[in-house]
Amino acid sequence: MSADRPRASELRLRVMAGESLSASEEEELLKALSSDDALRAELEKDEQLDGILRVLGRGDEDAQTFAREFIHREAAERDKVRFAQGIRIRIEEEASRPPLRHTTRHGRRRPAPKSSRGPWLSALAAAGMLIGLLMLATFSKPARNGTRRPDAAPREEVALRTRAKEDRTSARAERLRVERKLDEIERERRRLEEERAKADREKQDELRRRAEEDLAQIAADHKAAAERLKRAQEAEQKAQDALTRGRPPAPPDAPTRVMRAVIARLDRVGGEVFVVSEGNADIAREGQELLAGQGLDVRGPGGGAVVVFPDKTRVEILAEAEVRDLGTERGKKLVLERGTLRAEVTPQPQDQPLVILTPHAEAKVLGTTLRLLVDPNKTRLDVMEGKVRLTRKPDGRSVDVASGHYAVAAVGVEPAVKAVPPDTPAVRLLESAGVVTVNFGPEGMTLPDQILNDSGEEFDAKRGYGWKGPKEGPELPGVFWKDQGGRILSKIRAGRGAAVHPTFPDPLRGSCVAGGWSNHAETWMMPVPNGRYLVTVCVGYTGQGEGSVGWEQGPHHVWVEGKQVMNAVLTKMNRPFVEQKDVPVEVRDGELTLRIGGYGGTRTSLDGSCDTILNFLVIRKAP
């Protein structure tokens, strides 16, 4: 393996570029790195230099932003320390104060009963106070008329000041994030303008068109970021004012805000979900009523929320998604800033569709079930039922997406409606990692994560792959095999058999499914999205050379999407016992098809048999 240094370098470069390798490639790279110390040292030095260059390349503006961020982080840290000190002092004060229930009828204090558990009680009192203060910080709100109960004032003051400080810290962090984003956008804009000018000078129309499109997207990104910055600045200013005046910020249900109409209800809440209103984020509660203009921020990977409108329209907001500006004026409206939502929309009046806005597009819905996904570069709409119109923002181009189809809105991508691929593990892997590996071997094999196993079973739509026809078919007339003495061993049945080598270290190459005897062909299929793929096919058997027969295998005969990959290939002892080849294919019918066997020639392996032994397939989306 160490002989293949260029291959190892290529794999390592792909890893450095953030690409995922297939399990077999990872194995290949690991072997190369562990067997060749010089190569490993060379590649490690290269990776380190790459990391340093990435930092050096970030320029002076980035350095300035980084230094500014230090000042803000330091201030936030200082706030946290001061707050913790404040809490500690209050706890100590409260713990040292005698309990009120020991006051006599005449108002004189009686000494508290002595107890050997005194220090424990103090500690308990302190802990109770801490919990109480934290609860106050989280949940307390002033009375609706804006006046506070005099006896509650000091604690409430502490809690509300805490919240104001937290608000200021998070608003400041948000502002810094957006400022950094704006810096990036500005740098990119300047670069694109240079590119456009260059294209003008060199009269390169295609380059100019692409630069124009990218600039339009940049302008939209800039606008969105500028709006976010404005909101963050306002929120920060508000929190700062509240602290400077020494007064708590207005609570979210202050009289000015309760005047807004209730438009929906939070039916379910899971994980970290916040109701966002005018720059303030409050913990969301199940059953909470949502007002016009409010939004939801689902943070972290495990969260989610379901919003239900009075007409039973249901919007499920998935993890790490942000929805803002809920509204019902002239039809329901919401903005999906990032992440994914699913909606089941009750039929809406013709002139008042539900409108979902994203940074890239607008979806108008009259009644349907849909899924909408927003990432920084694109918006994808999947329609399960009904029909939705998706309009791309910069140029207003639109497509109608019908049931079972999806469309993507992004700069540089022609809006087109495509069939939604089935939701199978293989399709999910292709969509998330761009690659799926299928091992062929007996059921129950232990395989690395994310490698699918095929043991020769008939196709199953839920599993998402398999063979046409039952695993064990009828006896094939005239097909048999012989031992080395020339004795006929058995007649062969159509279908597939699976095997695994007991000690071979690589499970992908050490296991197989055999089939396609003689003229008989077997077809394997996997529904995948239409598009171009690079398919790696590996055939052969690692057990050859062991036992009395089976020391030559094949001739292996394989086609992928009608392209022949293996043509009567024999794998033998003393030669590579497996053979691996790549083939680029294009899937147009939503199904990747592989055919094995069907060899009509005269070539056989030395035992007289003729079959194809599949080890594994790697299916990669081509760029």
Place this chain on the structure above:
Amino acid sequence: MEEESKWIELSRAGSAEAFAQLVLLHQVRVRGYIGRYLRNKDVVDDLAQEAFLDAFRRLNTYQGEGPLALWLVGIARNCVLEHMRGEMRRRSREARHLETALALRRLQQAEADAGRLGDREREISALQDCIRNLPETGARLLAEHYFQSRSAVEIARKRGGKEGAIRMALLRVRQMLRECIERTMAAEGGA
């Protein structure tokens, strides 16, 4: 150096703004050191901020016994080690062999850096000189990839080549830079 001493004094008196000047002065070295071992840009920045905050809090312990940059890189190394050890604990529960093996190697290298921080720091200065002396084609490719943040795929699309070829070309430019850094440091009497 005189200016650096002034900022150090003001920072010791509690001025975060003064320390921000030191951040500006040394951020490339600190972020460069962290970037050597960690590939996620946001993690690199977070750890670098953490290292500077730690340095600001502990500035009174820095007595000027060595260059400030070296002291800062030492703090950054501790942050990197702590982060990577946590990562290794997390990865030990995962079955991603390649990533785990690579992460373990990076951790071992960072651990072995203890006596070589001076070299690490000087490598960055040497690298900046070597970039200036690159042949034009290499310099252009380097600028496109690292300074204009274009991926190999984008460069290939623009130039009409294959991304694999661009990655290999970048690898060759980095090889030239490494040879140049080694020559420079050998001439200065470094490792």
